[in-house]
Amino acid sequence: MTNAAKSSTIATMIRHRDLAIRLAAALLVCLSGACAPRLTLPKETGAVFSTDSATEVFTAGYSSISEKYIDTISLAVIALEGMRGLSTIDPGLTVSRRQNTIILTDNDRVVARFPAPRDNDARKWAALTVEISTAAGVASKQLRAASNEMLYEAVFDGMLSNLDVFSRYAGVEEARKNRAKRQGFGGVGIRFKLKRGQFRVTFVMPNTPAASNGIKKGDIITHIGQVPVKGLRASEVGAQLRGPIGSRVTLTVRRLGQAGPLTFEIERAHIVGVTVVLSERNGIVFLRVTGFNKNTALSMASKLKKAKKMLGAKIKGLVLDLRGNPGGLLKQSIRVADLFLAQGQIIRTRGRHPDSIQHYEASGPDLVTGAPLVVLVDGKSASAAEIVAAALQDRGRAVVIGTSSFGKGTVQTVIRLPNGGEITLTWSRLITPSGYALHGLGVMPAVCTSGANGGERELIDEALKARMKTSTLIEAWRKADIENKSQRKGLRASCPAERRKRSVEVEVASRLIGNRSLYNRALSLTSAVDAAWH
Incomplete structure (x- = not known):
């Protein structure tokens, strides 16, 4: 493969990977490693990396990938692919292997030769990566001009691009944002939209600094501190609102009906995004779940208790709306499913590393004591959302309505690197009950x-009339070979995955809950009577 082709291939794979990440958030299990300060480049020496620090970073990356990735992979192969990633910075650079020699060339001119380490020696391959990068920096203007982060990104993207679309590297800043999404952040507790040049508050989270200080939905933000927000991007305003927990920020807003601006001095607090929204209609409780962060299960339990207190015996049933939900934290999805199950298996994970092999069981009790339950899914319901839907369906606890879900059935572990970046690595597969x-x-x-587009009666009637066909399809679905991609694609085509935002799913759910006989018949279509408990 030519240098240009190799660079183009890596870039294309990275684009495909980023698209998949946007479509379905990785299902995460977090592992932490040691942290070290950001590297400082001694540019005057011509060195590309601070040798010891960079060696530690690459050693951590190489050893983690070779030990934890879901499939067996040669450490020497991933290291070589990592070094070849330098060509994304300078397409003239090529790294190749001839027997036991690693050769670096610049536009077909040999720059350096190095002996290849033993295939399983992570530290030696890491040290060689630093040597190759340093030698390439002497030959390449582009590499000398590149920041440490660009070099780390080039190497890690190179080694991960040939694995799967969910395995990826995040630099220091992106990793910080990722951790904030998973764990929360220091902020004030508002959402806003930029429209016609104005930053309008669209939501104030309950029990947050913004709520307790009197910020209201509809307020227009004009200043943060002494800085006017006019002309700023939404990301810049968001960044200024966030900060260390306990630090203070001054917010100036315009409010309809107020003669002048209102100024609030607010102390930032730990903010975890709202992922569960409760509503009620005609005795049916609707719980819309937009993601799975560290508070999702606790929030859902709280809202279920609120609904029971509000409606009591008048609760006819529940609708769990997971449409468009990209997933999130593995253990949160398990806890959410557990809220509706008294006992039995929820999910199991299977990978190569011993720690990736897990069995998760329900501990009960069912918080709604067997009340009719419907789960809504669509083509964008992924990972953690699919765990909940599959567990409740297989256990005969819920009727699932919608389209085939996304099909993101792998678990990613997050490996913190010494430079503050992180690798998200696929390490196990999800197996339903x-x-x-x-x-x-x-x-x-x-x-x-x-x-x-409508016709809830017809949709239900059609599903019940096709009972035998559905049973045959479900049996084939549950016996589908993981390696047979064409078979799995054909099964999905029986109910094509789509993004669904219409009300028809809600109407179907309401009709089933309102008619217990219809509900029970629909429930029996997909309950795993002969479930393969392993």
């Missing part, structure tokens, strides 16, 4: 709404 692998398949609904 009935025994099928979610990846590339997803969850099949009992009532398919693909392409439907």
Whole structure:
């Protein structure tokens, strides 16, 4: 493969990977490592990296990938691919192996030769990566001009680009943002939208500094501190609102009906985004779940208790709306499923590393004591959302309505690197209670709404009339070979994955909950009577 082709291939794979990440958030298990300060480049010496620090970073990356990745992979192969990633900075650079020699060339001119380390020696391959980068920096203007982060990104993207679309590297700043999404951040507790040059508050989270200080929905932000926000990007305003927990920020707003501006001095607090929204209609409780962060299960339990207190015996049933939910934290999805199950398996994970092999069981109690439950999914319901849907369907606890879900059935572990960056690495597959692998398949609904714009009665009738066909399809779904991609693709085509925002799924759910006989018949379509408990 030519240098240009190699560089183009890596860039294309990275674009595909980034698209998949946007479509389905990685299902995460977090591991921490040691932290070290950001590297400082001694540019005057011509060195590209601070040798010891960079060696530690690459050693941590290489050893983690070779030990934890879901499939067996040669450490020497990933290290070589990592070094070849330097060509994304300077396409003239090539790294190749001839027997036991690693050769660096610049536009077909040999720059340096190095002996290849033993295939399983992570530290030696890490040291060689630093040597290759340093030698390349002498030959390449582009590499000398590149920051440490650009070099780390080039190497790690090179080694990860040939694995799978969910394995990726995040630099120091991106990793910090990722951790904030997973764990929360220091902020004031508002959401805002930029429209016609104005930053309007669209939501004030309850029990946050913004709420307790009197910020209201509809307020227009004019200044943060002494800085006017006019002309700023939304990301810049968001960054100024965030800061260390306990630090203070001054917010100036305009409010309809007030003659002049209002100024608030607010102390930032730990903010974890709202992921569960409760509503009620005609005795049916609707719980919309937009993601799975560290507070999702606790928030759902709280809202269920609130609904029970509000409606008591008048609760007819519940609708768990997971449409458009990209997933999130593995253990939160397990805890959410556990809220509706008294006992039995929820999910199991299977990978190569011993720590990736886990079995998760429900501990009960069912907080709504067997009340009718419907789960809504669509083509953007992924990972953690699919765990909940599959567990409740397989255990005969819920009727699933919608389209085939996304089919993101792998678990990623997050490896913190000494430079403050992190690797998100695929390390296990999700196996549902009935025994099928979610990846590339997803969850099949009992009532398919693909392409439907209305007619909830017809959709239910059609599903019930096709009972034998559905049973055969479900059996094939649960026995599908993980390696047979064409078979899995064909099964998904029986109810094509779509993004669904229409009300038809809600209407189908309401009709089923309102008619217990219909509900029970729909429930029996996909309950895993002969579940493969392993």
